[in-house]
Amino acid sequence: MDALLNFLNDPLAAKVLKLLLWIIFIVFSIGFLRKLLKKRISDVTIRYKAQKGVELVGYFLIFLLILISFTVKSIADYTIIIGLFTAGITFTLQELILSITGSFYIFFVRVYKPGDRIEINGIKGDVIDIDSIYTTLMELGEWVSSDNYSGRIVKISNSFVFKGPIKNYSMDFPFLWDELNIMVTYESDIALAKKIILDDATELLSEYTKNSLTKWKEMVAHYYIEDATLEPTIALKITDNWIEINLRYITDYKRRRITKNQLFERIQQSIVASNGKVVLASTTLQLLKIPDVNVQVKSSV
Structure with a gap:
């Protein structure tokens, strides 16, 4: 009994015993929290990540306790340890801290919101969710043509709002300018071709032009930007093979592919109805037949 009392009176032994009790308490707390999370969280992925997070935090606390127990001897030592600990945590979790800061920036500055179509970090898609760490996109493009969904869900760190440009297709002006190139032959009636293309575009896109006018006036009033033509316009380009008629027009950012097809x-129907006055051009290849060669071989005796 005296030996036990003498052991407990030893400062080093008391420190070791106190440390062991704290370690046991933390280990039991980890086990308790893991069981609690298993009961409360039904999603397997979230439950796994939460349990792993509890383990990492618990083991880190044990390491910190051991470090403090055998290195700290004064208040100054505590200050140094806390400073190093804070610096280490900041460096290790800098991406996480930047992502959380980015989420506040997105919400308060309104860089984009769910439903917007954006391009960020070279990835284009529709924003379907924004949480404290990630922005979730329904991806557009990649192996599919035009502005079609690829089917992949992409998660991008919110920290990217501080690292590069963000292209928003729909924030203040939900319309896009697009272009369509029609090639006609030199023998075509160019004036008629221009009239056909411009009339068809004006008639088909009149609703887009009308709806975009109000939005564009708001853009001009709000931003330092010069006024632009919203009606369809035509430009000609002469090439070696044909005359290229470039049609520039405005359309809804979600109907770009459909509008171009229409x-x-x-x-095409209007050009066919012109009875040959306007003819669509195409690249022509002329294949030449190689003449027959009669080769006679004489054998020497």
């Missing part, structure tokens, strides 16, 4: 169909 324009192609209508213009």
